[in-house]
Amino acid sequence: MAEHLPKHRILTLIGPPGVGKGTIAELLVKKLGIPHISTGDLFRNAMNGRHVLDKKIGTYMRKNKFVPDSITLPFIFHELTKRKYKNGVILDGFPRTLVQAKALETHAKNTPHVDLAILLNAPTRILQKRLSSRMICATCRTVFNIHSRPPKLRGICDVCGGALVWRDDDKPTVVLQRLRDYKQLTAPIVRFYCTSNRLIQIDADATPKVILHCLIEAIAQKGF
Ligand code: AP5
Numbered sequence: 001m002a003e004h005l006p007k008h009r010i011l012t013l014i015g016p017p018g019v020g021k022g023t024i025a026e027l028l029v030k031k032l033g034i035p036h037i038s039t040g041d042l043f044r045n046a047m048n049g050r051h052v053l054d055k056k057i058g059t060y061m062r063k064n065k066f067v068p069d070s071i072t073l074p075f076i077f078h079e080l081t082k083r084k085y086k087n088g089v090i091l092d093g094f095p096r097t098l099v100q101a102k103a104l105e106t107h108a109k110n111t112p113h114v115d116l117a118i119l120l121n122a123p124t125r126i127l128q129k130r131l132s133s134r135m136i137c138a139t140c141r142t143v144f145n146i147h148s149r150p151p152k153l154r155g156i157c158d159v160c161g162g163a164l165v166w167r168d169d170d171k172p173t174v175v176l177q178r179l180r181d182y183k184q185l186t187a188p189i190v191r192f193y194c195t196s197n198r199l200i201q202i203d204a205d206a207t208p209k210v211i212l213h214c215l216i217e218a219i220a221q222k223g224f
């Protein structure tokens, strides 16, 4: 497994729901030329599959619960063995628990660990506004926003012409639960990367262009 894993460039985006991890990942892919894995997207794709594992994932996703580490870890480690990640990868939504962060460091001999963790943060009211106005393409999953990234034609994806839909977990009550889960389960990994001097913190209450600019500068300062 380990020989196919990227040698050096593993970068992970951490941050609360709606902060813009997927949006910034998309820009970083173009800038750095390395691919992106969103565990949320992987799980949403898997949840309608027929395999036993897909069905298990679906059970948790439909309840808007974190997929347990015992499922997430083998799933992501298998994904990372693919050749397309051999020169590096931008992780979005993984690791999301301390157990996952530690497992990524140690799961196989000589496995590379995360080089840089990027914490994106913004006030809760901004997160709620972004999530309540997000739409995604039901076909190609491109993300839009009725305020900040509207499609050219209302309800239609600019990329593939598919229908735009709301994400089930963007309902206000579910968003509150996701914010609580983030604070309880994900926030502890920030300290984990901070103590090993691998953390960059970026104010995400800005336009994607400004955020990317700050991020590229911060990444360069870390010698990435
Ligand atoms: P996931 O899909 O990763 O959800 P999330 O972490 O809650 O984050 P989001 O995708 O909702 O937000 P984002 O930060 O990517 O923001 P986006 O760029 O879309 O995970 C879903 C679920 O899967 C989890 O809840 C969990 O159940 C499960 N899961 C996933 N990974 C797991 C793991 N490792 N372990 C266990 N379970 C796991 O932006 C949001 C909106 O704002 C968009 O409309 C966008 O256009 C807009 N926007 C973005 N940036 C800006 C900006 N700067 N200015 C204005 N608008 C902006």
Ligand code: MG
Pocket (backbone or CB within 6 Å): 021, 022, 023, 038, 040
């Ligand atoms: Mg996302």
